[in-house]
Amino acid sequence: MKKFSFLLILLSLILIVAACVQQGGESESEGEGGSEGEANVENSEGEGIYTVGIDTTYPPFEFQKSGEYQGIDVELIKAIAENQGFEIQFRPMDFIGIIPALEEGELDLAIAGMSITEERKEVLDFSDPYFDAGLALVTTKDNTEINSLEDLDGKIIAVKSGTTGSKFVGENREKYGYRIAYFDDSPSMFLEVANGHAQALVEDYPVIAYAITTRNLELKTVEERLTGEQYGIAVLKGKHGELLEKINEGLQQLRDDGTYEEIVTKYIKS
Structure with a gap:
């Protein structure tokens, strides 16, 4: 009798464990499905x-x-x-x-x-x-030699890489005879000209106008609109x-x- 009771208890435990395992597997499957759904909420139109x-x-x-x-x-x-x-x-x-x-x-x-x-x-x-916007030609305040692109023959002009200014000076290099120094950011370009390492720069007019006004840069624009972007x-x-x-x-x-x-x-x- 005791042996029979023991077998019944053992069988019950086996059935309980099996049920738990099955339920856990279903929950895990549901969890994976839910995670996949969340991952699909990306920056599609009107979402995210x-x-x-x-x-x-x-x-x-x-x-x-x-x-x-x-x-x-x-x-x-x-x-x-x-x-x-x-x-x-x-x-x-x-x-x-x-x-x-x-x-x-x-x-x-x-x-x-x-x-x-x-x-x-x-x-x-x-x-x-x-x-x-539009591009401006810029030099130092005390520079009296550069008043236009025609005055840049043999000089160095600074420009920011990847910009329309970069494209403009590249296309006109042979015409005006200048050399080009490329920079990743505008402040470094401003500093290059202010320190005399380059004689001029090309920058979007509103950007350089704002920088000269707010940062007291020793720079000036000599041609405010080279282009009309x-x-x-x-x-x-x-x-x-x-x-x-x-x-x-x-x-x-x-x-x-x-x-x-x-x-x-x-x-x-x-």
Whole structure:
């Protein structure tokens, strides 16, 4: 009798353990399915958080102060996102790395004082223009020899890599006879000219005008508009079409209600 009772108890334990194992396997399977579902919530149209590429060495459009991102581009894309009901997160990087990051899917969009060009349109789709820029020729305040591109023969001109300024000076090097020094950021380029290691630089006019005013740089512009570029917000070509529509709609609404003008005049006095 005791032996029979012992067998019953043993059998019951085996059945309980088997049931637990089966239930645990089902729970684990459900857990894996749930994790896979969560992983699929990426930056598809209308879902998730969009990653925005910016270059924080580019005031007044993007810079970092007291640990916070500030500038025209930063405030503008924040206002557009709020207006259109989507979320963003910023990813700062050197300007030259922004287009490759868009191509690799590391960024969803970029707002980085990026000029709209036919070359860039081969790989990017742009929003409606949000700022009229153009390139300026810059030298030191005490320089009386350089008044135009024609005065640069045999001299060194500094420029930021990967920009429309870089493309412009490269295309015109033989015509004007200067040498080119390339830099990854604007402050290093400004310093190169201020210290006399380069005799001139090319930079977007609003950027250098802001820098000269706010940082008391010993620099001056000698030709304010070498070109007439416009800035646009970029996404990878053929991707995020719905997002680009929202950006354009939000940008227009900000223009209409005066928010755009408030943001720009906060950093660039008219």
